[in-house]
Amino acid sequence: MRLTVIKVGGNIIDDSAKLSAFLKEFVLLDGVKILVHGGGKIATEIGKKLGIEPSYVNGRRITDRETLDLVTMVYGGLINKNIVAELQSLNCNAIGLTGADGGILPAMKRPVKDIDYGFVGDINSDSVNKNVLTHFLKMGLIPVIAPLSYSTDGYMLNTNADTIAQEIAKALSHEWDVQLIYCFEKKGVLVDPDNDNTVIANITAKGFEELKENGIVSGGMIPKLENALEAINSGVKKVIIGHADDLTALYAENAGTCIL
Amino acid sequence: MRLTVIKVGGNIIDDSAKLSAFLKEFVLLDGVKILVHGGGKIATEIGKKLGIEPSYVNGRRITDRETLDLVTMVYGGLINKNIVAELQSLNCNAIGLTGADGGILPAMKRPVKDIDYGFVGDINSDSVNKNVLTHFLKMGLIPVIAPLSYSTDGYMLNTNADTIAQEIAKALSHEWDVQLIYCFEKKGVLVDPDNDNTVIANITAKGFEELKENGIVSGGMIPKLENALEAINSGVKKVIIGHADDLTALYAENAGTCIL
Numbered sequence: 179m180r181l182t183v184i185k186v187g188g189n190i191i192d193d194s195a196k197l198s199a200f201l202k203e204f205v206l207l208d209g210v211k212i213l214v215h216g217g218g219k220i221a222t223e224i225g226k227k228l229g230i231e232p233s234y235v236n237g238r239r240i241t242d243r244e245t246l247d248l249v250t251m252v253y254g255g256l257i258n259k260n261i262v263a264e265l266q267s268l269n270c271n272a273i274g275l276t277g278a279d280g281g282i283l284p285a286m287k288r289p290v291k292d293i294d295y296g297f298v299g300d301i302n303s304d305s306v307n308k309n310v311l312t313h314f315l316k317m318g319l320i321p322v323i324a325p326l327s328y329s330t331d332g333y334m335l336n337t338n339a340d341t342i343a344q345e346i347a348k349a350l351s352h353e354w355d356v357q358l359i360y361c362f363e364k365k366g367v368l369v370d371p372d373n374d375n376t377v378i379a380n381i382t383a384k385g386f387e388e389l390k391e392n393g394i395v396s397g398g399m400i401p402k403l404e405n406a407l408e409a410i411n412s413g414v415k416k417v418i419i420g421h422a423d424d425l426t427a428l429y430a431e432n433a434g435t436c437i438l
Numbered sequence: 439m440r441l442t443v444i445k446v447g448g449n450i451i452d453d454s455a456k457l458s459a460f461l462k463e464f465v466l467l468d469g470v471k472i473l474v475h476g477g478g479k480i481a482t483e484i485g486k487k488l489g490i491e492p493s494y495v496n497g498r499r500i501t502d503r504e505t506l507d508l509v510t511m512v513y514g515g516l517i518n519k520n521i522v523a524e525l526q527s528l529n530c531n532a533i534g535l536t537g538a539d540g541g542i543l544p545a546m547k548r549p550v551k552d553i554d555y556g557f558v559g560d561i562n563s564d565s566v567n568k569n570v571l572t573h574f575l576k577m578g579l580i581p582v583i584a585p586l587s588y589s590t591d592g593y594m595l596n597t598n599a600d601t602i603a604q605e606i607a608k609a610l611s612h613e614w615d616v617q618l619i620y621c622f623e624k625k626g627v628l629v630d631p632d633n634d635n636t637v638i639a640n641i642t643a644k645g646f647e648e649l650k651e652n653g654i655v656s657g658g659m660i661p662k663l664e665n666a667l668e669a670i671n672s673g674v675k676k677v678i679i680g681h682a683d684d685l686t687a688l689y690a691e692n693a694g695t696c697i698l
Contacts, residue, residue, distance in 0.1 A: 224488070224511075227487065227488050227489065228484070228487050228488065229487065247516055250515050250516050250519050250520070251484075251511040251512060251515040251516040252511060252515065253515070254514070254515040254516075254518075254519045255510050255511040255512065255513070255514040255515020255516065255518070255519075256507055256510050256511040256514075256515065258514075258515070259510050259514045259515075259536050259538055259539075259586070259594055260510070260593070260594065262536075262538045262539055262588075263538045263588045263589070263592050263593050263594050264592045264593075266538055266541055266544075266588060266590060266592065267589075267590055267591055267592030268592075271540060271541050271570075272538075272539070273535075273539045273540045274536070274538070274539050275533075275539075276519050276522075276534070278519055278522045278523045278526055278532075278534070279519075279522055279532070279533045279534050279535075280531060280533045280579055281526055281531050284526075310531075310577070310579070313573075313577055317570070317573055319540055319570070326519070328522075328523045328526060329523070329527075330526060330527055331527055332523050332524045332526065332527030332528075333520070333523050333524075334519055334520065334523050
């Protein structure tokens with residue numbers, strides 16, 4: 179059976195009109211689905227008002243205790259519950275979850291090597307609680323997952339939404355035909371990053387190596403595609419990368435870049 | 439089958455040592471259970487930092503838009519998820535829920551009569567989504583419910599935790615033998631409010647009328663007991679009122695006041 183895991187990022191979360199349009203398309207997609215959402219600037223704005231300054235070590239963002247409380251509130255409370263309430267109004271029986279709820283995403287607090295990232299959780303697909311998630315899906319509930327995991331020592335952890343979407347997709351690919359859709363601010367992987375009409379429709383592992391060598395794919399797109407290919411190798415059927423405005427077309431594979 | 443619905447208030451939530459002790463007792467209680475938690479002062483403190491002043495009309499607290507966002511963050515995010523993570527560390531598979539999650543507590547935004555309470559939700563046991571809650575309980579999940587409901591028009595609402603505990607207890611009393619425990623800062627209903635050794639062990643409807651006439655029960659205790667009696671009339675087997683420190687004894691009916 180088909181399962182679609184969709185990740186939507188902060189740029190949509192921060193714009194309530196765009197988010198509403200996105201959710202209206204989301205509810206119309208056929209079949210079983212899971213939404214994973216990112217954070218957005220609202221956490222930074224609320225953090226500023228609370229006097230919490232983002233802290234960085236060697237250019238990497240650190241989740242200190244105060245920041246953990248902030249993201250637990252904003253991601254797990256404000257953003258997650260407002261999305262759920264809006265989906266409920268669209269007759270979509272959503273259930274908002276963090277990784278702690280139902281024990282779905284136990285994580286390891288990232289070990290300190292060069293940098294102490296603080297309260298950041300590393301997850302992997304083997305420890306995803308597939309049983310609970312599958313139960314929810316079979317009940318007809320639509321999980322809406324905030325970018326938070328937890329330590330079995332009893333505290334929350336901050337985890338990247340892309341990673342959560344990927345590990346859940348991998349974990350559930352044993353039972354479902356999983357399609358993983360990453361919505362971001364571009365139309366897909368572009369030959370010319372400034373031209374939305376140059377979307378590369380399909381990328382294979384071999385094609386990716388060529389695109390890297392030619393310098394067409396660079397920067398932040400490299401780890402994104404590496405992760406997508408790794409998901410495919412782990413059993414995910416398709417990974418589609420494209421613009422949140424095109425959700426219906428991405429779902430139908432009429433837009434974005436498809437990694438096979 | 440027995441189901442215990444336990445409400446714990448802000449005075450425990452605000453004290454992390456007391457909360458931990460309470461949760462350790464909670465996980466040891468036999469059988470199927472639901473925890474409903476209140477808000478606590480932490481929302482007011484965070485609100486102050488954010489420049490959100492509590493607003494009152496005729497002495498009644500109003501939930502304006504800003505306050506709604508605040509309680510959604512703090513009750514539904516910070517407090518709820520920290521409780522869930524702590525329960526997970528105690529091998530209790532908790533799931534944090536607001537009324538919007540799984541559509542468990544649809545509410546009516548309180549109609550404006552003399553006072554516009556703002557984003558406050560009135561709920562009743564008939565509209566509680568028993569099906570979803572029962573499913574969770576049968577999966578072995580322990581619902582941890584924040585004092586928030588939602589409007590089917592797509593937004594969150596603020597709802598009193600006592601009311602949520604009561605309406606859920608009533609709704610589930612058709613299928614379960616429900617015991618409802620209210621934890622608060624007193625040992626129970628006291629003959630002498632300043633003496634914890636004067637707990638009234640049992641109160642019936644008839645006894646309640648006498649206690650009111652004698653002036654032994656007054657003030658905020660009157661609606662608390664009226665609600666308890668109403669719950670009993672609606673099918674709840676027992677309502678027990680007592681101190682959060684005594685949870686194990688309350689559960690065993692060796693402490694607190696039992697309303698029958």
